[in-house]
Structures are given as C-alpha cells and as structure tokens.
Amino acid sequence: MTSESPTFSPLYRQIKDLMIQALEAGEWQPGQLIPSEQEFALRFGVSQGTVRKAIDELAAENLLVRRQGKGTFVATHQDPRALFRFLRLVPVEGQLSTPESIPLECWRAKAGVEAARMLGLRQGDPIMIVRRLLRFDGKPVVIDEIYLSGEQFKGLTLELLQSWTSSLYSLFEHRFGVRMIRASESIRAVAADRSAAEALKVPEGKPLLSVERVTYTYGDKPVEWRRGLYLTDEHFYLNELN
Amino acid sequence: MTSESPTFSPLYRQIKDLMIQALEAGEWQPGQLIPSEQEFALRFGVSQGTVRKAIDELAAENLLVRRQGKGTFVATHQDPRALFRFLRLVPVEGQLSTPESIPLECWRAKAGVEAARMLGLRQGDPIMIVRRLLRFDGKPVVIDEIYLSGEQFKGLTLELLQSWTSSLYSLFEHRFGVRMIRASESIRAVAADRSAAEALKVPEGKPLLSVERVTYTYGDKPVEWRRGLYLTDEHFYLNELN
DNA sequence: AAGTGGTCTAGACCACGTC
DNA sequence: ACGTGGTCTAGACCACTTT
Missing domain, CATH: 3.40.1410.10 (Chorismate lyase-like)
Known part of the structure; x- marks a missing residue:
C-alpha cells in the first residue's frame, strides 16, 4: 500500500493532497458540507482512521472546519x-x-x-x-x-x-x-x-x-x-x- | 474510565494533564528522554493510541519533541x-x-x-x-x-x-x-x-x-x-x- | 536484533445534531 | 432513530536509531 517513490509519503498524506486538489478545483464551495469520513474511506479504499488523519491536518490548517454531529465543512472568510x-x-x-x-x-x-x-x-x-x-x-x-x-x-x-x-x-x-x-x-x-x-x-x-x-x-x-x-x-x- | 464530572474530558486529555503536572514538577528535566509510549500505556492502563494522542498535543504545543527511533524528549531552550x-x-x-x-x-x-x-x-x-x-x-x-x-x-x-x-x-x-x-x-x-x-x-x-x-x-x-x-x-x- | 515512534486497520462505543 | 464526528482499543507492520 505504501508508495515506492523515493520521497515516501504516507497514505493519509496522499489522501490529504487529493482533497486539497479537489478544494483547489472548486469541487466543494466555501461553507459547503463535504462528504463524510466513511464516504471518503469507501471512495479511497482506506480505513476511516486514515481519512480522519488527513482531515485532521486540513482542519489544523484552517482549510476545513469540523462540527461534531453535523459534518465537515469548507472554511470560509464569510465567517x-x-x-x-x-x-x-x-x-x-x-x-x-x-x-x-x-x-x-x-x-x-x-x-x-x-x-x-x-x-x-x-x-x-x-x-x-x-x-x-x-x-x-x-x-x-x-x-x-x-x-x-x-x-x-x-x-x-x-x-x-x-x-x-x-x-x-x-x-x-x-x-x-x-x-x-x-x-x-x-x-x-x-x-x-x-x-x-x-x-x-x-x-x-x-x-x-x-x-x-x-x-x-x-x-x-x-x-x-x-x-x-x-x-x-x-x-x-x-x-x-x- | 471516563470522568463523571460535569465538564467532561476525554481520557487522552486527562493523561495529557498528568504529563503536564509531571513536567511542571520537574520529573524529567529539559532535554531528557521521557518514558516510551508503551511504558505510559502500561502505567496508566490505557492503549498506546491514547497515550499517543496525549503526546501529539504536547508536541504540537512545543512541550515535548518526538524523534523517530529514539524516543520523546522534553523540549529545551538550549536548542x-x-x-x-x-x-x-x-x-x-x-x-x-x-x-x-x-x-x-x-x-x-x-x-x-x-x-x-x-x-x-x-x-x-x-x-x-x-x-x-x-x-x-x-x-x-x-x-x-x-x-x-x-x-x-x-x-x-x-x-x-x-x-x-x-x-x-x-x-x-x-x-x-x-x-x-x-x-x-x-x-x-x-x-x-x-x-x-x-x-x-x-x-x-x-x-x-x-x-x-x-x-x-x-x-x-x-x-x-x-x-x-x-x-x-x-x-x-x-x-x-x- | 531490539526498541522507539509512525502508519494503518477493523471494530466498538460515545457525544452531538437533525429528522 | 439515524448519521456525523470524537474517543478508545488491540493488533499488525513500517521506518528509524542504537546495540
């Protein structure tokens, strides 16, 4: 499952990069709800914990905002x-x-x-x-x-x-x-x-x-x-x- | 295992607080190696992942420094x-x-x-x-x-x-x-x-x-x-x- | 070879918000 | 009742450092 490239990058980071690309492409608009962790886990074929770690980092960088019970949202300067x-x-x-x-x-x-x-x-x-x-x-x-x-x-x-x-x-x-x-x-x-x-x-x-x-x-x-x-x-x- | 106090605090945070108290008390000196995650897990009777999350936060706050293969150290201004x-x-x-x-x-x-x-x-x-x-x-x-x-x-x-x-x-x-x-x-x-x-x-x-x-x-x-x-x-x- | 932190999994249950 | 994120577990294997 690990990449064979010289610059090794763990799975959760590859997923994080994919999510950044999606954000950059405007796949979800600022303020919008993104898919659930389970949904991503199925989509990427990894466990929920791995998706979780990717989202953790994106939330720490203020690209996403987590809200317990509701879901994860794209951060917005409207806030x-x-x-x-x-x-x-x-x-x-x-x-x-x-x-x-x-x-x-x-x-x-x-x-x-x-x-x-x-x-x-x-x-x-x-x-x-x-x-x-x-x-x-x-x-x-x-x-x-x-x-x-x-x-x-x-x-x-x-x-x-x-x-x-x-x-x-x-x-x-x-x-x-x-x-x-x-x-x-x-x-x-x-x-x-x-x-x-x-x-x-x-x-x-x-x-x-x-x-x-x-x-x-x-x-x-x-x-x-x-x-x-x-x-x-x-x-x-x-x-x-x- | 969870506290019954009105202000609920998860296990990993309680462990984090215990570690902060130990740091404050000078139990380990700046620059010193602290016990391994396994050691803490045994000591506190929790899983390694829970200790890990506590240390993650302490490392993010620059109180501890992780070094893969070596262990976790108390941060120091000597650095x-x-x-x-x-x-x-x-x-x-x-x-x-x-x-x-x-x-x-x-x-x-x-x-x-x-x-x-x-x-x-x-x-x-x-x-x-x-x-x-x-x-x-x-x-x-x-x-x-x-x-x-x-x-x-x-x-x-x-x-x-x-x-x-x-x-x-x-x-x-x-x-x-x-x-x-x-x-x-x-x-x-x-x-x-x-x-x-x-x-x-x-x-x-x-x-x-x-x-x-x-x-x-x-x-x-x-x-x-x-x-x-x-x-x-x-x-x-x-x-x-x- | 042995020990450490780092990643990943599968599954359980809790807390929160909505229907 | 259901779906979401949040916590916790037990165990596996990887990457790095030292012995």
Whole structure:
C-alpha cells in the first residue's frame, strides 16, 4: 500500500493532497458540507482512521472546519470569526469592535519590479491596486494599499468594493474564486509620510506600524501583496507565540 | 474510565494533564528522554493510541519533541532552533545571524501597578529588572527591559547574566527551573526617547517597534514581562499567519 | 536484533445534531 | 432513530536509531 517513490509519503498524506486538489478545483464551495469520513474511506479504499488523519491536518490548517454531529465543512472568510485571523488589531481598552472598510481608490496598473516579485508575476503584467481605509468606531486606524494579480481579479471595481458589506477576502472568495489560505507579514516602524498622515489624520512624521503582507492561496501561490500603515495610539498588533 | 464530572474530558486529555503536572514538577528535566509510549500505556492502563494522542498535543504545543527511533524528549531552550520561536526578527537582506546579548544592568525593585498586574503579583512585591542590548553583526538592534518575579529569580545578578553564553530562557530553565512555554506580544510604533536613542545609537524621535511581551510557564502562569524597542532599519518582525 | 515512534486497520462505543 | 464526528482499543507492520 505504501508508495515506492523515493520521497515516501504516507497514505493519509496522499489522501490529504487529493482533497486539497479537489478544494483547489472548486469541487466543494466555501461553507459547503463535504462528504463524510466513511464516504471518503469507501471512495479511497482506506480505513476511516486514515481519512480522519488527513482531515485532521486540513482542519489544523484552517482549510476545513469540523462540527461534531453535523459534518465537515469548507472554511470560509464569510465567517466573521475568520476576519481577525488576518487582522491582528486589538483596542488598548474596551471591547473588540468590527472595523468599517472604506474603499478609496481602485485602478489598473502594470506590475513594477517589487510587485512582480511579490506576486510571482513578470514586470509589466497587469495588476489591480486598491487603496482603502479601516475605521474603528468611526476613527481611521489603518490605511491599506493592496496589489492583486490583474489576471485573477479582472472585474474588480471601486463600485463593487463599495457595495460589498463584509470582508475583502469574502468578496475575493465569492466573486473571484480565490481563497486566501495563509499569509506572511513583515512589520516595521516608519514615520508617516504626507499621504498616510492625511488619511489617518495625524501629523507627518508620526510613528506608524508598517505591515507588509503577502497572502497565499492553495499550493502556496502568492495572490495578494499589501502594505498597511497602522495607527497604534488606541490599538496594537497582538501576536500569540506558541 | 471516563470522568463523571460535569465538564467532561476525554481520557487522552486527562493523561495529557498528568504529563503536564509531571513536567511542571520537574520529573524529567529539559532535554531528557521521557518514558516510551508503551511504558505510559502500561502505567496508566490505557492503549498506546491514547497515550499517543496525549503526546501529539504536547508536541504540537512545543512541550515535548518526538524523534523517530529514539524516543520523546522534553523540549529545551538550549536548542538553538528554539531561540527564534520567540525572537521573530529577520534581516531585510542576508542570512539570519545569531544575535549577541549584552546585559547592561540588573537590579532588585518593588513591583509597580503595571508590573504587578502583568506578573500576577501584588504591588510592592519584590521583582528583578534587567536591561540588555541585542546586537546583530555588531550593530545594536534591540534594547530590552525585562521584569521578573523576585521570588523565582532570587539569585539573578549581572555577573551571572554576563557569564551565560546562550539564550536568556535557557539560563532561566537551567538555573531557576522556570521554563517558558508561550508568550503574548503587543506591538506598537513609538518614537525613540532619549534612553532608547542612546542605546541604539539613533536620533531621538526615530520610529521604533515597541514589543511588549508577557511570557507564561506551565499552567498559564505569567513569569516574565518585557518591553523591547526594535530598530527596524535592517531587520523586520516576521509573522506567519496560518 | 531490539526498541522507539509512525502508519494503518477493523471494530466498538460515545457525544452531538437533525429528522 | 439515524448519521456525523470524537474517543478508545488491540493488533499488525513500517521506518528509524542504537546495540
């Protein structure tokens, strides 16, 4: 039953890979119920425990969500709890409130050196750029500049962004079939330039968090590069080290 | 075999808790080999698979380390790979180099309001304060101010800190029997005050990352509170979001 | 050869949610 | 009552390390 290839991979991992491929191909949509463990066991001709271990890993990676008694579901950014998985911003005091997203601009452009490298594109390839503001309790806290592959986000417009009421990633998921899986953030402290100072209503030179994020979809493919400037007077970036 | 308490907990979790208690009690020292899965199964009167699941979780939480063919070991901060689990600082370009820790000061004090709250002490309880610099390739990058419960770190002196060649946490582990398990970091952007500016050799007002960390040992007990100021000209704080 | 963790199986029963 | 994921068992064999 074991593979004879030089790079040995256990059965449950092969099954996991098959399931990832199915997810990538859109065989089950975000939020949808997938077949039961028994069903998979029959389909692949293995025991339920082996399927279980594959799903365990996918659930640990937040690709699937288990619900006892109900079944296993494809994870979705529609779920409000998914928002703060990528936005690690917490108020210094008081309750965690949901931010309000205000799209400011959205335009087509050609990838520069940096954007091309980050998104795995060639220089000059079409990209989309979005500028947007996040407000907590009416106060501006984050100004984001977001770079997307023009290929995958062809129909993106400012109107579409403004009409969408829930998170950006849920829009990407539902309208463009791109699901964000994981991200890597590089954090620095910088002084506010004029543009950021205006957007956040702070004096120029004010220390801000610069949060540069590369976001990946299935197969570790980069699909978003963004730079956010965070005002950390009343909020901070919370990181749990385990 | 299942507990009859209102808050039901599966067998493997009860075994996990027993193992945590043993670790906390120092039954096996950091780096040491613990008994085999079979041994535990006999000892607790359960099957090997149940012990396995308990150890799986402890390994996922970095309390234990599995090594196929050899056995399972108590995790240790002596391991150089453990260093960057808590220090998420990466050079903008070039290889990751190991920092040099330079203890500057170490003194006894009484806990103020904030330190007491963070460390779970009463105001006025004895604490130890350490100031130290981190240098990468000879350049100052981080200035840390570290607050420790005076109770647990009674014999800590500047001389001891200066004579210790590996990481702080490995010192705490070996000399004071305190093992750091997890931490929570709050990150802000601030302007360098005079003291930080001098230590890092930058102008006053320079934007710096302020990284406030509370570190916990077994049983989620806070034992360290520190504030680090990071110079992010040639390094950045790297955070993987999964 | 012996011991360890790693994988896989088949079957039992429990806890949870829905019909 | 039924189907789902969650726990637990007993036993087999594989992969890795040491003796």
